[in-house]
Amino acid sequence: MTVIWTQDGIVEDDPWSQPESEGGPKLLPLAEALDHAQDNAPFGVVLQPADDVRALAPILERVAIVALTFPAFSDGRAFSQAMLLRERLGYQGEMRAVGTVLLDQVPLMLRTGFDSFEVEHAPTIKRLAEKRLPGIDLHYQPAADETRAGPGYSWRRTAMLNG
Amino acid sequence: MYRYDEFDHAFVAARVSQFRDQVERRLTGEISEDAFKPLRLMNGVYLQLHAYMLRVAVPYGTLDSRQMRKLAHIARTYDRGYGHFTTRQNIQYNWPKLSDIPAILEELAEVEMHAIQTSGNCIRNVTADHFAGAAADEVADPRPYAEILRQWSSVHPEFSFLPRKFKIAVTAAERDRAAIQTHDIGLQLKKNDQGELGFAVWIGGGQGRTPILAKKVRDFLPEADLLSYVTAIMRVYNLHGRRDNKYKARIKILVHETGVEQLSAEIEAEWQHLKDGELKLPEADIAAINAYFEPPKLAPRAEGWGELAAWKKSDPGFADWVGRNVAPHRHPDYAMVTISLKPIGGIPGDASAAQMDAVARLAEEFAHDEIRVTHEQNLVLPHVALADLEPLYRALLADGLATANAGLITDIIACPGLDYCALANARSIPVAQEISNRFGDPARQAEIGDLKIKISGCINACGHHHVGHIGILGVEKKGAELYQISLGGSGDENASIGQITGRGFEPHQITDAIETIVDTYLAQRSSTEETFIECYRRIGADPFKAALYSSEAEAA
Amino acid sequence: MKTASTKTKVLTANRLTDGIAVWLGANGEWTTSLKEAFLARHDDAVAAIEAAGQQALDDNRVVDVNVIEVEETEAGPRPFRLRERIRSDGPTIDYAPAFTAGVSHAA
Numbered sequence: 001m002t003v004i005w006t007q008d009g010i011v012e013d014d015p016w017s018q019p020e021s022e023g024g025p026k027l028l029p030l031a032e033a034l035d036h037a038q039d040n041a042p043f044g045v046v047l048q049p050a051d052d053v054r055a056l057a058p059i060l061e062r063v064a065i066v067a068l069t070f071p072a073f074s075d076g077r078a079f080s081q082a083m084l085l086r087e088r089l090g091y092q093g094e095m096r097a098v099g100t101v102l103l104d105q106v107p108l109m110l111r112t113g114f115d116s117f118e119v120e121h122a123p124t125i126k127r128l129a130e131k132r133l134p135g136i137d138l139h140y141q142p143a144a145d146e147t148r149a150g151p152g153y154s155w156r157r158t159a160m161l162n163g
Numbered sequence: 164m165y166r167y168d169e170f171d172h173a174f175v176a177a178r179v180s181q182f183r184d185q186v187e188r189r190l191t192g193e194i195s196e197d198a199f200k201p202l203r204l205m206n207g208v209y210l211q212l213h214a215y216m217l218r219v220a221v222p223y224g225t226l227d228s229r230q231m232r233k234l235a236h237i238a239r240t241y242d243r244g245y246g247h248f249t250t251r252q253n254i255q256y257n258w259p260k261l262s263d264i265p266a267i268l269e270e271l272a273e274v275e276m277h278a279i280q281t282s283g284n285c286i287r288n289v290t291a292d293h294f295a296g297a298a299a300d301e302v303a304d305p306r307p308y309a310e311i312l313r314q315w316s317s318v319h320p321e322f323s324f325l326p327r328k329f330k331i332a333v334t335a336a337e338r339d340r341a342a343i344q345t346h347d348i349g350l351q352l353k354k355n356d357q358g359e360l361g362f363a364v365w366i367g368g369g370q371g372r373t374p375i376l377a378k379k380v381r382d383f384l385p386e387a388d389l390l391s392y393v394t395a396i397m398r399v400y401n402l403h404g405r406r407d408n409k410y411k412a413r414i415k416i417l418v419h420e421t422g423v424e425q426l427s428a429e430i431e432a433e434w435q436h437l438k439d440g441e442l443k444l445p446e447a448d449i450a451a452i453n454a455y456f457e458p459p460k461l462a463p464r465a466e467g468w469g470e471l472a473a474w475k476k477s478d479p480g481f482a483d484w485v486g487r488n489v490a491p492h493r494h495p496d497y498a499m500v501t502i503s504l505k506p507i508g509g510i511p512g513d514a515s516a517a518q519m520d521a522v523a524r525l526a527e528e529f530a531h532d533e534i535r536v537t538h539e540q541n542l543v544l545p546h547v548a549l550a551d552l553e554p555l556y557r558a559l560l561a562d563g564l565a566t567a568n569a570g571l572i573t574d575i576i577a578c579p580g581l582d583y584c585a586l587a588n589a590r591s592i593p594v595a596q597e598i599s600n601r602f603g604d605p606a607r608q609a610e611i612g613d614l615k616i617k618i619s620g621c622i623n624a625c626g627h628h629h630v631g632h633i634g635i636l637g638v639e640k641k642g643a644e645l646y647q648i649s650l651g652g653s654g655d656e657n658a659s660i661g662q663i664t665g666r667g668f669e670p671h672q673i674t675d676a677i678e679t680i681v682d683t684y685l686a687q688r689s690s691t692e693e694t695f696i697e698c699y700r701r702i703g704a705d706p707f708k709a710a711l712y713s714s715e716a717e718a719a
Numbered sequence: 720m721k722t723a724s725t726k727t728k729v730l731t732a733n734r735l736t737d738g739i740a741v742w743l744g745a746n747g748e749w750t751t752s753l754k755e756a757f758l759a760r761h762d763d764a765v766a767a768i769e770a771a772g773q774q775a776l777d778d779n780r781v782v783d784v785n786v787i788e789v790e791e792t793e794a795g796p797r798p799f800r801l802r803e804r805i806r807s808d809g810p811t812i813d814y815a816p817a818f819t820a821g822v823s824h825a826a
Contacts, residue, residue, distance in 0.1 A: 049406075074284065074406075075406055076323065077406075079321045079401070080321055080402050083398070104202055107320075108321075108323060111320035112320050112321055123188075134184055136178060136318060137177070138170060139320075140315055141316075141319055143320045151168075151170050152168055152170055153451070153452070154441070154445050155311075155442065155448075189779075190735065192778070196776075212740065213738075213740055243814075261736055261737060262737065510812060513814070515816070582805060596812070
């Protein structure tokens with residue numbers, strides 16, 4: 001079973017994972033999202049790894065959620081897409097990881113600005129529900145997450161709070 | 164050398180527990196091998212033919228004696244009493260149990276070492292000139308910058324799942340001993356006209372199936388911009404590098420297919436957004452890291468000059484060793500000593516636990532506690548007084564570490580090959596051993612002079628065969644081993660990719676073929692001063708090909 | 720090649736906990752000696768060892784499971800591929816004198 005997880009826990013009744021036939025709002029591919037930007041209904045965007053996130057800049061204010069796709073654990077393009085969305089485009093809405101979401105990648109996804117996760121693997125869901133993230137609270141580089149300046153050198157950061 | 168502060172200790176401890184948790188999940192079956200493989204690789208754990216293999220990082224090849232003793236201890240306690248120093252300045256253990264690896268990592272953490280990012284599609288151990296901090300020809304020590312890159316790249320959230328592995332090398336001398344042109348990013352530390360430090364930046368070098376030399380994208384990048392500029396390169400590569408074919412996934416292919424001008428423009432455009440951001444390096448931080456690499460206080464030892472001359476006169480073996488393995492230090496009373504891990508007929512790069520302990524002891528006694536690992540699979544004591552060379556030599560001799568062959572034909576680079584490696588198609592080590600035995604006579608080696616033979620057991624080119632003066636590539640053909648020869652490669656500041664001579668040689672023919680090449684060189688060289696590579700560049704491949712293949716043509 | 724199915728086959732893998740090369744024995748246990756491997760001489764037997772391999776993989780006892788072809792000799796099964804001969808006999812070089820001396824001394 002697929003669930004949506006955020007730092008607040010498992011999300012019940014996530015509107016974006018309702019089937020469209022049941023009235024759920026739409027996650028649109030990039031091209032369609034650019035076309036629908038003038039509509040009034042809320043919409044989200046689902047991007048593929050090859051999409052240029054910068055194309056969203058003109059419509060970003062109207063986007064309710066951006067889902068970035070990990071077609072396989074080894075395809076890390078969405079990490080850079082996430083960084084560009086948060087740091088370059090200043091996007092502040094929900095950013096969801098969809099596709100292959102491995103437990104051990106979730107801490108890295110949180111650092112690059114993801115805040116919701118579509119997860120299928122049962123042991124992963126269990127660990128996330130228990131908030132047992134396999135991450136490290138000390139970082140050697142700034143990213144898109146909220147951190148404190150680390151001790152020692154300008155590039156270091158520490159997590160604001162554990163988990 | 165760099166010392167961990169509390170932050171580093173806590174980070175590595177956290178990384179060890181993270182990996183312990185990953186191993187436990189694997190052993191209990193919570194995660195499958197498919198899910199575990201990328202996790203173990205990112206911590207240097209491979210599955211090879213006979214067992215797991217653990218690759219331990221030796222950042223920019225720098226060790227102290229405490230660390231070397233720990234490596235010996237691990238070899239003895241968790242492995243079969245030896246380790247293998249690699250072409251990326253790391254060390255590999257060939258027989259650790261998966262269930263022991265968390266304990267090994269804990270032991271390594273005690274001496275400020277780890278296995279982070281020694282494999283996987285991430286930024287690998289940053290390598291540097293093995294003479295850094297001692298060489299007379301460097302503008303500054305490049306290792307502080309390698310250390311800054313090491314820290315910044317550790318568990319990088321954006322760049323841990325790149326299209327392919329990513330290797331960065333740093334040098335600070337015109338004579339390139341770090342082979343920067345064969346790296347994904349090559350950095351040459353230099354000074355501009357104002358005397359400020361910065362980097363010439365090269366991208367897109369690599370070996371493997373498609374060897375390509377790096378292209379220069381920046382003539383002078385101010386040192387403060389190091390991390391922001393490397394981030395820009397990494398981001399462009401992460402987004403645009405090919406992911407459809409692992410043999411086309413390295414940045415060299417992106418550079419080649421996009422064109423260096425366009426790719427460089429994309430990097431510059433990305434960098435414009437980053438350069439004044441939080442990655443800009445403050446002067447104080449650069450200075451603080453540099454302070455760790457302060458050279459040792461070397462007292463004048465002028466008495467060594469006279470003693471050295473006398474010892475050389477009385478012991479030809481010692482004189483040979485000084486001639487080959489000892490290089491001038493920037494302090495006139497000192498020298499840089501190469502400890503050859505290439506005994507005649509031995510396994511290139513292997514060292515027993517006893518030898519590691521011996522090197523640790525000698526580093527303490529004679530070399531200000533500093534040891535380096537070279538990409539040529541040797542060790543270096545970078546600060547030895549001339550006055551201490553003779554006792555050092557005696558001690559090395561006792562432990563089988565005084566082979567006087569640095570840079571000679573028996574100083575062979577070889578990957579582990581099919582004796583260990585799950586990727587290999589042919590053996591490398593026995594080929595190296597046979598060549599070493601054939602040319603092992605000191606007089607014969609000296610007559611031949613500088614000649615780099617590099618052997619890989621598959622197209623991944625861990626043995627750097629593309630940049631060997633003589634390169635040997637093992638392939639599998641109809642179920643048997645076959646060895647292709649290439650000539651004219653070089654990994655230094657005059658880098659070049661070797662050219663294949665023609666059809667390959669069977670295992671029993673390969674040493675004869677090497678001998679034919681060497682004899683051709685000896686017959687063709689303009690004088691004893693002309694090295695093999697100089698001669699090859701002057702006369703080209705044809706005389707060598709003729710010698711290798713003509714008898715066969717006549718026979719046919 | 721269809722004719723390949725007439726060649727004798729054995730099942731090999733590496734143990735999960737220590738990575739040591741193992742072969743599936745006639746008694747259904749994994750053994751560190753190729754000599755004790757179960758020889759699959761016909762298609763049904765090959766299917767059986769493949770199933771056993773999949774089961775052992777699913778049970779997280781072994782990794783990297785492969786069926787390999789061997790030649791039956793007086794000295795025991797001999798893999799056709801050099802790679803598999805090296806997996807069975809160990810590195811072809813005198814790689815750890817201290818270790819191997821210790822072993823033979825103990826034996």
